[in-house]
Amino acid sequence: MQLPSIDRAAQEPIRRQIYTQFKVQIASGAMPAGEALPSTRQLAGELSVSRSTVVEAYDMLLSEGYLSSRQGAQTVVADGLVLDAPSLPSEPDPPRKRTPVLADFSTGRPDLEQFPRALWGRLLANAALGLPPEQYGYTGPQGYAPLRQEIVAWLSRSRGLAVNAADVFITAGATHALHILAELLCPAGGRVLMEDPCHSGLFDILSGSNREIVPISVDDHGMQADLLGSAGQVSMIYVTPSHQFPLGGILPASRRAALVRFARERGAFIVEDDYDSEFRYEGAPVAPLYSMDPQRVIYVGTFSKTLFPALRIGFAILPKCLQARWRELRTHYDVQNPPFEQAALAEMLQTRRFDRHIRAMRSRYGRRRQTLLDELTREFGNTWVACGDAAGLHVAIRFLGRRFDDAFQSRCRENGVLAVPLETHCLVKGLHEDTLVLGYGHLEPERIGPAVRQLRLLMDA
Amino acid sequence: MQLPSIDRAAQEPIRRQIYTQFKVQIASGAMPAGEALPSTRQLAGELSVSRSTVVEAYDMLLSEGYLSSRQGAQTVVADGLVLDAPSLPSEPDPPRKRTPVLADFSTGRPDLEQFPRALWGRLLANAALGLPPEQYGYTGPQGYAPLRQEIVAWLSRSRGLAVNAADVFITAGATHALHILAELLCPAGGRVLMEDPCHSGLFDILSGSNREIVPISVDDHGMQADLLGSAGQVSMIYVTPSHQFPLGGILPASRRAALVRFARERGAFIVEDDYDSEFRYEGAPVAPLYSMDPQRVIYVGTFSKTLFPALRIGFAILPKCLQARWRELRTHYDVQNPPFEQAALAEMLQTRRFDRHIRAMRSRYGRRRQTLLDELTREFGNTWVACGDAAGLHVAIRFLGRRFDDAFQSRCRENGVLAVPLETHCLVKGLHEDTLVLGYGHLEPERIGPAVRQLRLLMDA
Numbered sequence: 001m002q003l004p005s006i007d008r009a010a011q012e013p014i015r016r017q018i019y020t021q022f023k024v025q026i027a028s029g030a031m032p033a034g035e036a037l038p039s040t041r042q043l044a045g046e047l048s049v050s051r052s053t054v055v056e057a058y059d060m061l062l063s064e065g066y067l068s069s070r071q072g073a074q075t076v077v078a079d080g081l082v083l084d085a086p087s088l089p090s091e092p093d094p095p096r097k098r099t100p101v102l103a104d105f106s107t108g109r110p111d112l113e114q115f116p117r118a119l120w121g122r123l124l125a126n127a128a129l130g131l132p133p134e135q136y137g138y139t140g141p142q143g144y145a146p147l148r149q150e151i152v153a154w155l156s157r158s159r160g161l162a163v164n165a166a167d168v169f170i171t172a173g174a175t176h177a178l179h180i181l182a183e184l185l186c187p188a189g190g191r192v193l194m195e196d197p198c199h200s201g202l203f204d205i206l207s208g209s210n211r212e213i214v215p216i217s218v219d220d221h222g223m224q225a226d227l228l229g230s231a232g233q234v235s236m237i238y239v240t241p242s243h244q245f246p247l248g249g250i251l252p253a254s255r256r257a258a259l260v261r262f263a264r265e266r267g268a269f270i271v272e273d274d275y276d277s278e279f280r281y282e283g284a285p286v287a288p289l290y291s292m293d294p295q296r297v298i299y300v301g302t303f304s305k306t307l308f309p310a311l312r313i314g315f316a317i318l319p320k321c322l323q324a325r326w327r328e329l330r331t332h333y334d335v336q337n338p339p340f341e342q343a344a345l346a347e348m349l350q351t352r353r354f355d356r357h358i359r360a361m362r363s364r365y366g367r368r369r370q371t372l373l374d375e376l377t378r379e380f381g382n383t384w385v386a387c388g389d390a391a392g393l394h395v396a397i398r399f400l401g402r403r404f405d406d407a408f409q410s411r412c413r414e415n416g417v418l419a420v421p422l423e424t425h426c427l428v429k430g431l432h433e434d435t436l437v438l439g440y441g442h443l444e445p446e447r448i449g450p451a452v453r454q455l456r457l458l459m460d461a
Numbered sequence: 462m463q464l465p466s467i468d469r470a471a472q473e474p475i476r477r478q479i480y481t482q483f484k485v486q487i488a489s490g491a492m493p494a495g496e497a498l499p500s501t502r503q504l505a506g507e508l509s510v511s512r513s514t515v516v517e518a519y520d521m522l523l524s525e526g527y528l529s530s531r532q533g534a535q536t537v538v539a540d541g542l543v544l545d546a547p548s549l550p551s552e553p554d555p556p557r558k559r560t561p562v563l564a565d566f567s568t569g570r571p572d573l574e575q576f577p578r579a580l581w582g583r584l585l586a587n588a589a590l591g592l593p594p595e596q597y598g599y600t601g602p603q604g605y606a607p608l609r610q611e612i613v614a615w616l617s618r619s620r621g622l623a624v625n626a627a628d629v630f631i632t633a634g635a636t637h638a639l640h641i642l643a644e645l646l647c648p649a650g651g652r653v654l655m656e657d658p659c660h661s662g663l664f665d666i667l668s669g670s671n672r673e674i675v676p677i678s679v680d681d682h683g684m685q686a687d688l689l690g691s692a693g694q695v696s697m698i699y700v701t702p703s704h705q706f707p708l709g710g711i712l713p714a715s716r717r718a719a720l721v722r723f724a725r726e727r728g729a730f731i732v733e734d735d736y737d738s739e740f741r742y743e744g745a746p747v748a749p750l751y752s753m754d755p756q757r758v759i760y761v762g763t764f765s766k767t768l769f770p771a772l773r774i775g776f777a778i779l780p781k782c783l784q785a786r787w788r789e790l791r792t793h794y795d796v797q798n799p800p801f802e803q804a805a806l807a808e809m810l811q812t813r814r815f816d817r818h819i820r821a822m823r824s825r826y827g828r829r830r831q832t833l834l835d836e837l838t839r840e841f842g843n844t845w846v847a848c849g850d851a852a853g854l855h856v857a858i859r860f861l862g863r864r865f866d867d868a869f870q871s872r873c874r875e876n877g878v879l880a881v882p883l884e885t886h887c888l889v890k891g892l893h894e895d896t897l898v899l900g901y902g903h904l905e906p907e908r909i910g911p912a913v914r915q916l917r918l919l920m921d922a
Contacts, residue, residue, distance in 0.1 A: 011618075012621065015745075016621050016745070019621075020621060023748075026714075027718075027753070056744070056745070059744055060744060060745055060748075063711060063744055063747070063850075064711065064713065064714050064747055064748060065682075065711075065712075065713025065714035065715055065716070065717075066714045078713070078714060078715055079715055080715035080718055080719060081714050081715055081718050082718070083718050083721055083722065083753060083754070093627045109598060109599075112594040112595065112597045112598050113594050115594070115597060117589055117590055117592075117594070117597075118589075118590060120589045121585070121586035121587070121588075121589030121590045122586065124582070124585040124586055124588075124589050124801060125582035125583065125585055125586035126582070127582075127585075128578055128579075128581045128582030128585050129578055129579060129582045131578075133573040133574050133576070133578070134573065135771060136573045136576060136578075136769040136770070136771050136772075137570060137573050137769065137770050137771060138570075138770045138771070139771060157472070160473065160477050160480075160481060166554045171795075172633065172795045172796075173795060173796055175792075175793070175794070175795060175796050176794065176795035176796070179793065179794050179795065183669075188671070201792075201793070204789070204792075204793045205793045208644075208793070209670055210649070221526075250524060250525065250526075251526075252525065252526025252539070253487075253525050253526035253527045253539060253542050254526055254539055254540055254541035254542055255526070256526075257488075257541055257542050257543070257544050258541060260544055261544065283517075283520055283521060283524055284476075284477075284517070284521055286524070286525055287484070287521075287525060292488070292544060293544070308597035308598065309597070309598050309599045309796075310596060310597050310598060310599070310600060310797065310799055310800050311597075311799060312795070312796065312797065312798065312799045328665070331636075331662075331665075332636070332640065332662070332665045332666045332669070333636070333637065333640050333794070334632075334633045334634060334636060334637035334640065334773070334795065335633075335634055335636050335637070335770075335773065336771065336773065337773065338771055338772060338773045338799070338802055339771050340585060340801065340802070341799055341801070389524075
């Protein structure tokens, strides 16, 4: 045994210094099992510390089982404590080198500068003060009731959708809703039918638990419903009918009807991801597929695009038959959302500040879209075609005669150009090699021209 | 075709009334495929609305594919749109009858009345204003860096733990951490070793994806490490070594060393759930198992008990080898936490308001624990024994010679007494039938006496 060395200048209390140094000696075997410790009086004297300090250190070691003592007997080191080479915490990561970004065409990024942060802060503070104490406790997996009511009202005034608030389940965003739905609809390796191309991240979200992904090819009008016949048995069908990601098509009514008929025949559920259809620049928002069959279609919405991604609020509208299992899964996964963002968002919806924000952003994004198309014309003449409906925060552009391969992607990375080839989002490869997906929502107008020029330089390199 | 009937007093815009009524007629077959619509001029005249209103309604129906029109030809109903009996949204749920709660011994409930909600509101508002716009976007799955730093500092000053902030991963609470860890450590039906008894919800959290649960019996000193030898191959070991739930034992150092040796031999990881050890009423907090082997033990912490459950912030400390896969899983499950609570909590930790809150609550909860034990003595004399260490927000009480069966639980439900038999938390049944788990953290002192009397009345009934 080595006497503990006391550092009186250290932040660590002296009792913990004694405790730690004995513990290290015991774990390393330097103080073997059965070795007697000095009495508390004796050690206090030798270290010139108060006896109560030593008593506290011994009590910690006793209560954690490093020492044992019997009535009237000496305090000794307990049995079975030596561990070979106890491992250490990891070293800090080396700092990463970052390439400066010269052109950022990331998709799904709203303009964060325009979000009214001061208003949001007030709404959060009001929520914290206004929510009763019980809302700080466990309130169940379905979400804050006033927010569910306000979402129902918003869906009615923005899309003419008739929904019961009892069927709305708040989530931590659309990804979270899809993660739960995949487990709910295909618990053990079922088959999931997806659009191809679709967002590249979705494959990872939906393919967990050994699920098989069945791609159905997409054209300018969304999923090709005439290909459904060959799909075999499926449990879940994922679609983006209002604004197909990434090609931008609107699923026509006849394909919608065919899809609903198919789902009914197979006993499958359709998951409708309405990720950005608030931002439609010509005409009213498209009516959701949900209205065709609320018992067969699960509508998933998110506020990541309309407000901001870090909000982490989305929702799913579920038929009654799925609600009990959803509650169980949500409770086991992550229990519930925090209440503050939910209450602040409910207030924003109720006062129509949300609607005003959407209107302002829609006209802003519409102008950016037009600026992007104008700059593409300036740089590329008429050698390109914009795919899909004029909506959302991105557009897929076919550059006639070009081919965006792995070498192009490497050049993008090296040169700080964030532009994703459509092929990245394809399950079946080789059909869309001439197309890039360009996000513009977050780009201030004056950055769009330079970004497009940067892109052309890279394409011509 | 039936002419749309216009309600000029309705909130729904007239263009949408026209659109909806045509859509319903098309879906039901009342307007069959190929039927020609009146011209926009003609319909506007018949309905006495402006022609542009009718044009907008037709445009919506055209863009969604309910109608089709060819250059110069009439607008007609599109093909393939009839759906049998479109289903309706669900009816509202009938209101549930609730039994008034007379005695609430729920576990894991901190006192929400004592939480400084006004301070919290200010911290949230400061966070909303102070966070730069990019923090409103996607910021990655690991969590807010200043919070991770503050958690490291807190673990050092409260438990003497040396941790690198790069190894801390923020979660939406401990349940969320355990859900991710189960998938990470046993992706396809591995075996999970658990304490028995343990929290009843954990079985559901950990047993997903066909995982097999292996119970290891618990005594007054936590998991019985001498039973590990018969456990076979396991991937994940779940323990609560600082304050076993629900029996309250502290795992002694010799069992800790045996557990670490076992995990090393089997290549398994130990998940240490430190859910409430801040509240220890005699002596310093117990040192985490993590310090014995940071490459083999994953430490999971939560702020649900120290602050409030709806906060939804917890964390896991991960060895480097698990971090890349964790990032992937978190991104596919729910992306990230919102930033506001994280920044507010970081501020609370940095200013030590958190430490002050813990100190105040510890002495408050300690008094409540004592009041509960006093009231038990008053009502039950010396016919009961408190299990485990004096810590946390609950205590398991053995009532000598009693038996808490299903009939008792029914009586509890019918009479508004929330008291959970220990058997509810047992995987192997029949060993703890004389024990109740009583939560006291949320109970004001004046409610404890009446609650204990209510319990005795029910037990004697």
